Amino acid sequence: MAVTMGDVAGIGPEIIAQLFRSPKASSGCLVMGDVAVMRRAASITGGLLAVMAVQDPAQLANVPPRCIPVWQVPGLPMDLLEVPWSQVDARAGLAAARCIEAAVQGIHAGWCTAIVTAPIHKKALSAAGIQWPGHTEMLQALASPTNTKPPVRMLLVNPELRVVLVTVHLALREAIAALTTENILQTLRITHQSAARWGQSHPRIAVAGLNPHASEDGLFGDEEQKLIAPAIVIAQTEGINVQGPFAPDTVFMRARHTANHPGEFDVVIAMTHDHGLIPIKYLGVEHGVNVTLGLPFVRTSPDHGTAFDMAGQGRADAASLMAAVRLAREWVTRDAR
């Protein structure tokens, strides 16, 4: 599994170093990054970790415990250690993009089975002149050698809840305008197909409405009747186990799965970024994992950003990255069966 270094001005390198303090948690991971940056990250985390440059995936087997294997990505800026902490920097953006490209090359070459991405900064990527706004678009474009970009959706997972988003980084006004029966249906199909990766062939899918009380029969808005319900009906005729649209304010509570409260649904489809992310993050971001569904390979990432407010201080929490690696490992293992 390739772990990309992320933005060097943020917490990416240091949480990766944290990950490697646990041989079990980091088992099978290879860092796509810069050896010097990862040496500094290892010293920041105070973990007495070694860093080893790896030129050939076969060498991975020989890496001793508590040593960080780093694939020195070609074409990185020479002065990455001079990038100031916690600032948007084109060099950091360029390096982040190169690491992602290298990971996808590893997928295409066949020695890499999954990509776990440390956080990047969208403005740094843009400052470096990278044409894609973020990870998802970049992976989508690089995933397929032809020009047919696979449709993707964001899945958020924590130990209690799975949520798939129909729209992501759009102004709320534009997100509403972007909803169509077609993209809701596509979200349902991608979710249904992807569920095999978490071990379910017929997941119980709930669809959250857009409006308060899911519009209460058209009393507050009509997207439920005009767009969402028709998508659900079509999906049901395709054999997808889906219900809704449900009131957004209670469907996540109903799907929440704990020892005392078995969830009524296996995954909830949310129309907007914050309808889905508010419940996912409410109990804390430590265990949240972000997964891109629809790519021809497994891709996970932690559920937080570059955290410029604490970068370089060695106090960033690697829990979400560790959860992302764990989830990627589970999914890859299931694929291999």
Add this chain to the structure above:
Amino acid sequence: MAVTMGDVAGIGPEIIAQLFRSPKASSGCLVMGDVAVMRRAASITGGLLAVMAVQDPAQLANVPPRCIPVWQVPGLPMDLLEVPWSQVDARAGLAAARCIEAAVQGIHAGWCTAIVTAPIHKKALSAAGIQWPGHTEMLQALASPTNTKPPVRMLLVNPELRVVLVTVHLALREAIAALTTENILQTLRITHQSAARWGQSHPRIAVAGLNPHASEDGLFGDEEQKLIAPAIVIAQTEGINVQGPFAPDTVFMRARHTANHPGEFDVVIAMTHDHGLIPIKYLGVEHGVNVTLGLPFVRTSPDHGTAFDMAGQGRADAASLMAAVRLAREWVTRDAR
């Protein structure tokens, strides 16, 4: 404190009967309703409760424990016991409205200090030809003998979180259109002024943005810059302790208050119904209370509806109603000091 009976086809009467099974929880409460309906509710809950018609508030002191004191509201339909369970019925809607009117009369007469409302059904209210769509509008109109309706806002409270909503029952599209600097500012003022009722003179108020990541400096939408930030600046010059706008997906997590995780804020202002209600309800509706801020009296209600799916079965959970009564009692007691 007046407890209004709610819609007789729903769970209102039976959860009120549940409340009276605990002398402590129901202390000081008088039901505004119908004696026969409450007798039936008492028998449904199986609690061996008596029901006593009260004609004068002074009689309340003589009501024995485990007896439900009912103020027989004048002008109720005669055949309320014939209203079928779990259906919209004009008679139930009319009765619900009369009970609310009687409670407000009690406030105006001075013998009632707070109103706790059991759930009503908006369609039954409408079927009865009542001109107001729900509790809030009705109380707002009845509260002031003149025609100046006080501006009100909905506060949701549970043991971990307080949320005040800028917009409520509007289609999401219309809620966005309804946002103005003026109504956000008014929400901040009402919240700040009301906090004395929960014991804080300078509550730490956080404002949630509208768009993903609170628009990330205008990247996804401009309401944060154009509408929300100006309201915050004006409120700050008025001495209100308010910060934001913050990303909607993390501000509720940050405000969440538990023994292990002291909240960073005392109350969060949400732009839309579901941004605010999703985190309030995520851990369960049992302890949630709905409060109307801005009225000249204390008004609370449980955080659920008429629950037609379980009405008349004696299995409805009265926890939220009990929490609503407890909160009203706390606020009234603080007012009286």
